[in-house]
Amino acid sequence: MVDTVMAPAVTINDTTLRDGEQTAGVAFTITERIEIARSLDEAGVGELEVGIPAMGAQEQEEIRAIEGLGLKARLVVWCRMIDDDLMAARSCGVGTVNLSIPVSDQQVESKLGRDRSWVLKQIASMTRKAKDMGFEVCVGGEDSSRADPEFLNRVVAAAEKAGAMRFRFADTMGLLDPFSAFEIFRRLRLATTLQLEIHAHNDLGLATANTLAAIRGGATHANTTVNGLGERAGNAPLEEVVVALGKLYGIETGVLPRSLQVLSELVARASGRPVPVNKAIVGEAIFTHESGIHVSGILRDPANYQNIDPEEFGRSNRLVLGKHSGATSIVWAYRQQGERIDAREAKAILSLVRAHSTRTKHGPEAADLLRFLAQTRNGATGGGTRSGTV
Numbered sequence: 015m016v017d018t019v020m021a022p023a024v025t026i027n028d029t030t031l032r033d034g035e036q037t038a039g040v041a042f043t044i045t046e047r048i049e050i051a052r053s054l055d056e057a058g059v060g061e062l063e064v065g066i067p068a069m070g071a072q073e074q075e076e077i078r079a080i081e082g083l084g085l086k087a088r089l090v091v092w093c094r095m096i097d098d099d100l101m102a103a104r105s106c107g108v109g110t111v112n113l114s115i116p117v118s119d120q121q122v123e124s125k126l127g128r129d130r131s132w133v134l135k136q137i138a139s140m141t142r143k144a145k146d147m148g149f150e151v152c153v154g155g156e157d158s159s160r161a162d163p164e165f166l167n168r169v170v171a172a173a174e175k176a177g178a179m180r181f182r183f184a185d186t187m188g189l190l191d192p193f194s195a196f197e198i199f200r201r202l203r204l205a206t207t208l209q210l211e212i213h214a215h216n217d218l219g220l221a222t223a224n225t226l227a228a229i230r231g232g233a234t235h236a237n238t239t240v241n242g243l244g245e246r247a248g249n250a251p252l253e254e255v256v257v258a259l260g261k262l263y264g265i266e267t268g269v270l271p272r273s274l275q276v277l278s279e280l281v282a283r284a285s286g287r288p289v290p291v292n293k294a295i296v297g298e299a300i301f302t303h304e305s306g307i308h309v310s311g312i313l314r315d316p317a318n319y320q321n322i323d324p325e326e327f328g329r330s331n332r333l334v335l336g337k338h339s340g341a342t343s344i345v346w347a348y349r350q351q352g353e354r355i356d357a358r359e360a361k362a363i364l365s366l367v368r369a370h371s372t373r374t375k376h377g378p379e380a381a382d383l384l385r386f387l388a389q390t391r392n393g394a395t396g397g398g399t400r401s402g403t404v
Contacts, residue, residue: 020229020230020232020263020265021229021234021265022265022266023265023266023267023268024229024233024234024235024236024259024265024266024267025060025061025234025235025236025267025268026059026060026061026235026236026238026252026255026256026267026268026269027060027061027062027063027090027211027235027236027237027238028054028059028061028062028063028237028238028239028240028252029062029063029213029237029238029239029244029249030050030054030238030239030240030243030252030281031047031050031051031062031063031064031065031080032063032064032065032066032092033063033213033237033239033243033244033245033249034239034240034243034244034249034281034285035243035285036244036245037243037244037245037248037285037287038245039286040243040285040286040287042284042285043284044075044076044079046284047064047076047079047080048079048080048083049280049284050240050280050281050284051064051080051083051085052083052085053273053276053277053280054087054240054277055083055085055086055087056273057269057270057273057274057277058267058268058269058270058273059087059252059268059269060087060088060267060268061087061088061089061090061110061235062080062085062087062088062089062090063090063091063092063112063237064077064080064081064089064090064091064108065077065080065091065092065106066091066092066093067091067093067099067102067103067105067106068093068094068098068099068102074102074105074106077089077091077106077107077108078105078106078107081106081107081108082107088109088110089108089109089110090108090110090111090112090152091103091106091108091110091111091112092111092112092114092154093111093112093113093114094113094114094115095113095114095115095136095137095140096140097143100113100140100143100144100147100149103149104147109148109149109150110149110150110151110152111144111149111150111151111152112152112153112154112182113137113140113141113144113151113152113153113154114154114155114156114182114184115133115136115137115153115154115155115156116133116155116156116157117133117155117156117157117158117161117165117166117169118156118157118158118159118160118161118162119160119161119162120157120160121156121157121160130165130168133169134168134169134172137153137169137172137173137176138172138175138176141153141173141176141177141178142176142177145176145177150179151173151176151177151178151179151180152178152179152180152181152182152209152211153169153173153178153180153181153182154181154182154184154213155169155170155181155182155183155184156184156186157184157186157187158183158184158185158186159183159184159185159186159187159189159190159194159198160186160187160189163198163201166202167201167202167205169181170202170205170206170208171205171206173208174206174207174208178208179208179209180208180209180210180211180234180235181202181206181208181209181210181211182211182212182213182235182237183198183199183202183210183211183212183213183228183233184213185212185213185214185215185221185224186213186215187215187217188214188215188216188217188218188220188221188246188247189217189218190214190220190224191218191220191223191224192220192223192224192226192227193227195212195214195224195225195227195228195231196227196228196230196231197231198228198231199212199227199228199229199230199231199232199233200231200232202231202232203231203232203233204232209234209235210228210232210233210234210235211233211234211235211236211237212224212225212228212229212233212235212236212237212250213237213249214228214237214249214250215244215245215246215247215248215249216242216244216246216247216248216249216250217246217247219247221242221247221248221249221250221251222250222251222254222255222258224250225237225238225250225255226255226258226259226262226263229259229263229265230263236250236255236267237249237250238250238251238252238255238256239251239252240252240253240277240278240280240281241253241278241281241282241285241287241289241293241296242254243281243285243287251294251295252269252274252277253274253277253278253294253295253296254294254295255267256269256271256274257271257274257295257322261321261322271326271327272326272327272328274295274296274327275296275327275328275329278295278296295322295327299332301320301324301329301330301331301332302331302332302333302334303319303331303332303333303334304333304334304335304336304337304338304339304343304377305338305339305340306338306339306340306341306342306343307340309333309339309340309342309343309346310340310342310343312331312333313333313342313346316331333346333347334377335347335367335371335377335378335383336367336368336371336377337368337371337372339364339367339368340364341357341360341361341364344360344363344364344367345360347383348360348363348383348387351380351383351384353384353387355387359387359390359391362390363383363386363387363390366386366389366390367386370382370386
């Protein structure tokens with residue numbers, strides 16, 4: 015299998031304000047939408063998909079408000095391939111439209127009641143119509159991953175012939191695996207000069223992997239959402255795609271790593287969807303270490319047990335005590351409080367820490383450690399009752 019040469023840079027098209035807000039139960043206020051758009055722009059995200067004009071007057075007003083911010087990012091609106099959607103988009107002042115149309119037989123026949131020939135004609139006519147209205151056009155192939163490969167090639171060719179600048183491959187059902195994603199995009203890259211965009215859903219937990227594989231196969235653009243918001247299990251998370259592209263392949267996206275935590279927290283508040291503490295890149299606990307072996311290694315050299323430097327993201331390592339701590343961790347914790355303990359005391363206190371953590375489901379606080387030390391030096395036994403971390 016021959017690898018396709020990857021582009022040195024990939025454009026992130028973030029759809030937090032469109033597909034992200036389609037997460038069940040999520041609804042952003044206009045203030046939140048503006049704040050998210052500004053933050054994404056300041057972070058260096060190249061393109062923002064900012065809404066669906068056909069939703070009505072309020073949505074159009076909010077899109078116009080975002081357009082009026084004068085952001086550096088390209089703004090995109092999502093439309094179906096119908097006249098009413100294009101007319102609604104025209105009133106928003108945004109220069110780029112994603113014209114979406116089903117391309118799998120399942121959706122073409124069962125959802126639209128149409129056939130393949132109609133799809134190709136619609137792509138040709140609506141793309142040209144949008145171009146005549148002054149739009150730059152991305153043709154979005156809904157349910158591309160279930161489309162017949164030969165027909166998909168015809169879809170892309172029709173989009174290119176009609177003057178589209180890009181084809182968006184949507185894994186609408188989230189059923190791709192990375193091997194298939196790579197092969198599909200490798201074939202598409204060889205067949206067209208269009209920009210190629212991957213829109214991956216996370217139903218099988220593979221959205222980030224599929225996005226990376228598509229880029230290895232020749233995709234030039236990646237659709238993402240902050241914290242992986244989106245329909246059902248969500249979309250490819252912005253933070254994961256950006257960092258993985260840089261760390262694994264040296265591919266630039268223009269997105270500033272130090273902005274990711276702030277973005278994540280902003281979107282978590284606005285969406286009412288808390289970020290899991292172990293969420294890759296932005297989780298609260300991802301630079302936290304408890305295991306004795308790991309803490310001992312980290313104290314000697316952080317590179318022993320982490321391949322991402324927290325300082326790149328404006329963060330730092332955090333060492334905590336718990337059931338899996340070792341004596342080195344105990345000695346270190348007391349040193350942070352200005353206390354020197356010997357190996358015998360560390361061993362005795364370790365037993366108290368483990369018992370405390372098992373009972374309370376939390377590590378000890380500073381006051382607990384001082385009490386454990388006093389108990390040890392006085393020859394007492396038993397654990398504390400307070401909980402927390404150091």
